[in-house]
Amino acid sequence: MWRYVIKRVLLALLILLGVSALIYLLSMLMPADYIDNQTSAALANGSMTQDDVNRLKELYGLADKSFGGIIKSYYSWLISTLSGDLGFSFLYGKPVTEVISDYVWLSFLIALISFVLQTVIAIPMGIKAAVRQYGVYDYTVSVFAMIGTALPSFFLSALLMNVLSIKLGLFPLQGLTSATIVFAKDAHLEIFLDKAWHLVLPITVLTVLGVGGTMRFTRTNMLEVLNSDYIRTARAKGLSENTVVYKHAFRNTMIPLITSLSGMLPGLFGGAMITETVFAIPGIGYMALRATQQGDIPFIMGYNMFLAILTVSGMLISDLMYMVVDPRVKLS
Amino acid sequence: MGMMKIFKRKKIQGIDDTHYLTLKEEIRISKENNKIIRQFERRKARRNVDESEYLTQMRDPSNVVEFDELHTYFYTEVGTVKAVNGVSFDIPEGKIIGVVGESGCGKSVTSLSLMQLVQAPQGQIVSGSIRYKASDGKCYDVTKMPTSEMLKIRGKDIAMIFQEPMTSLNPVFRIGEQMDEVVLLHDSSATPESARKRSIEMLNLVGIAMADKVYSSYPHELSGGMRQRVMIAMALSCDPRLIIADEPTTALDVTIQAQILDLLRSVMNRINGSIMLITHDLGVIAEMADEVVVMYAGRIIEKGSVREIFHNPRHPYTIGLMKSKPGKATQGERLYSIKGQVPNPINMPDHCYFYNRCDHRMEICSKAYPEMLQFSPTHFSSCYLYDENKVGDTKNVKESE
Numbered sequence A: 001m002w003r004y005v006i007k008r009v010l011l012a013l014l015i016l017l018g019v020s021a022l023i024y025l026l027s028m029l030m031p032a033d034y035i036d037n038q039t040s041a042a043l044a045n046g047s048m049t050q051d052d053v054n055r056l057k058e059l060y061g062l063a064d065k066s067f068g069g070i071i072k073s074y075y076s077w078l079i080s081t082l083s084g085d086l087g088f089s090f091l092y093g094k095p096v097t098e099v100i101s102d103y104v105w106l107s108f109l110i111a112l113i114s115f116v117l118q119t120v121i122a123i124p125m126g127i128k129a130a131v132r133q134y135g136v137y138d139y140t141v142s143v144f145a146m147i148g149t150a151l152p153s154f155f156l157s158a159l160l161m162n163v164l165s166i167k168l169g170l171f172p173l174q175g176l177t178s179a180t181i182v183f184a185k186d187a188h189l190e191i192f193l194d195k196a197w198h199l200v201l202p203i204t205v206l207t208v209l210g211v212g213g214t215m216r217f218t219r220t221n222m223l224e225v226l227n228s229d230y231i232r233t234a235r236a237k238g239l240s241e242n243t244v245v246y247k248h249a250f251r252n253t254m255i256p257l258i259t260s261l262s263g264m265l266p267g268l269f270g271g272a273m274i275t276e277t278v279f280a281i282p283g284i285g286y287m288a289l290r291a292t293q294q295g296d297i298p299f300i301m302g303y304n305m306f307l308a309i310l311t312v313s314g315m316l317i318s319d320l321m322y323m324v325v326d327p328r329v330k331l332s
Numbered sequence B: 001m002g003m004m005k006i007f008k009r010k011k012i013q014g015i016d017d018t019h020y021l022t023l024k025e026e027i028r029i030s031k032e033n034n035k036i037i038r039q040f041e042r043r044k045a046r047r048n049v050d051e052s053e054y055l056t057q058m059r060d061p062s063n064v065v066e067f068d069e070l071h072t073y074f075y076t077e078v079g080t081v082k083a084v085n086g087v088s089f090d091i092p093e094g095k096i097i098g099v100v101g102e103s104g105c106g107k108s109v110t111s112l113s114l115m116q117l118v119q120a121p122q123g124q125i126v127s128g129s130i131r132y133k134a135s136d137g138k139c140y141d142v143t144k145m146p147t148s149e150m151l152k153i154r155g156k157d158i159a160m161i162f163q164e165p166m167t168s169l170n171p172v173f174r175i176g177e178q179m180d181e182v183v184l185l186h187d188s189s190a191t192p193e194s195a196r197k198r199s200i201e202m203l204n205l206v207g208i209a210m211a212d213k214v215y216s217s218y219p220h221e222l223s224g225g226m227r228q229r230v231m232i233a234m235a236l237s238c239d240p241r242l243i244i245a246d247e248p249t250t251a252l253d254v255t256i257q258a259q260i261l262d263l264l265r266s267v268m269n270r271i272n273g274s275i276m277l278i279t280h281d282l283g284v285i286a287e288m289a290d291e292v293v294v295m296y297a298g299r300i301i302e303k304g305s306v307r308e309i310f311h312n313p314r315h316p317y318t319i320g321l322m323k324s325k326p327g328k329a330t331q332g333e334r335l336y337s338i339k340g341q342v343p344n345p346i347n348m349p350d351h352c353y354f355y356n357r358c359d360h361r362m363e364i365c366s367k368a369y370p371e372m373l374q375f376s377p378t379h380f381s382s383c384y385l386y387d388e389n390k391v392g393d394t395k396n397v398k399e400s401e
């Protein structure tokens, strides 16, 4: 088993190398880089000259955009990354690692809560829909799941904001804290509740968006299992339909579910870029979007490497979980 | 018109024709199906049904099971498949009844009907009855029983062994757990320890040497033959009165096949029950069965004792089957095979289903479906060839051509 893990990790490193080169190239080829973004106003009103701008670019390592230049700067990025230094974020003026570790936890919290909610809602729904295939329940749930999956997150967010915040005033519109309330320094509970209140809508959006997929996945797997020979055997034994479904079928349905869901766990640290931005929640996704818009190459690189590592470890966890939950699988 | 091309229409393929459904037909079929299925499902789901509703009398008290004009249909999206279309035969106590017929002729569906295990909701027992005599002498009509009562019979009085030993055991539970489950379910006095003892006893009985080891194995750790032995052990664990073996050896190697058949026979002596042995292999029938039922396209076309069927087959289809038996062909000769195909199960003709493939067909054969004729107390066949009232005034179509 360890040989398998090592093999997978080595393969993962290779993938990460490729990914990093690609992203670096793409970021360097963005039409307006960080300096252009920062200086365009000053350049336009004459407070800076093109020479100043070029000097700045030299300073930031953005001057040479030829292919050879990109390779050279990629190489130096790679060397420092391998020594554990992801560099300084242009935009946030802090080490990239520090920005990530500062903002990732809020994103993780939001994602984790909606992940748990989504799983708890979707799995029983999927099972019930499969058991009553083509029944009223199945059709209803499937239609809602489809709508939830198909809605773009910004649209659903905007809809909820419009109805629940603006029209009904039930929830705060944006941000993580209420600007209009002044809390006493030691009013920890109130501050906590205020923050939690701000997170209700983003978590709802993420949950609604996720339920459909998991529900469909559960349903499909359950249907496949329910049509298998061993389920017929279980029925032929005289077991009640409940035992057949919730013992014999469920255990088999859980195999693909657990492996795919556990593979999603690392991704929870990745942040929900669009939803966080729409609700102005200062999570890692929001920070990354801003950095990308500004051409903050060290942060873009650092964040994308972080995402790539999360994805790769998700796949690895998923494979290992297979071995844990399915007695038939021996990895080699 | 363009729409018709964009959406792939469902098609029904017959022997000579392929018929595409129009959207209208499809909607009509689906509506009708839903209505019928809902009625049947509601009946099965009823609770607290009075026993008198499904109590009945055996025609012959020496039978365990009597199929009587059983009709089991599948309401599919392309139409109604009459998988079992008027099947009547008896399973006497202590006998092995062989059911033969080519694949798709309704053997499995007949046996599943007896267990009320036809794939619902599309599959439904439409009419007819299946009488089952319980050990206490009471006689039930299985087709009228609510599912909750059926659960007490399944696995206890009637047990099943399936064709695919590789997939018939649940891959995520150990053998022991799956075997104990049956014992614990049907024997209210059983404890986990006694169930374990019983399971291991059964594993020993079916000739598994390291019963303890197999008991704690997962199915994937066993070979196909071993798994089939486990299935047999599981079927035996509640001393069933009838074992349904649906092609129990089809998926196994030839050498293993013989072992499993031997095992079934010895098991049968031990439990003193009956076996309904489904197969398409006449060799298996010759070796095992006391009586034979020959099915064709959802109907029984001939039934009788093994001697009668093998030495004096009446129906042209049975005769063809006998001729196509591998043992019959001498070396170098091509194996005989009956030409043509089974008719499309959705649009069954009104006449004899074997008409298109029959070498002896006559004018009358394209008219009403032939009735069952009796040749001996046990031997029946439905074919006009032997109908003295009819055969005289018709001539063989073949000859006149």
Ligand SMILES: Nc1ncnc2c1ncn2[C@@H]1O[C@H](COP(=O)(O)OP(=O)(O)O)[C@@H](O)[C@H]1O
Residues within 6 Å of the ligand: B074, B076, B081, B083, B101, B102, B103, B104, B105, B106, B107, B108, B109, B110, B119, B122, B123, B345
């Ligand atoms: N679940 C199902 N849905 C629709 N048709 C079915 C289903 N199961 C069986 N049938 C049809 O019933 C007929 C008889 O099948 P079966 O009893 O399995 O044949 P066999 O004699 O090979 O065991 C076949 O024509 C088959 O297409």
Ligand SMILES: [Mg+2]
Residues within 6 Å of the ligand: B104, B107, B108, B109, B246, B247
């Ligand atoms: Mg079959």
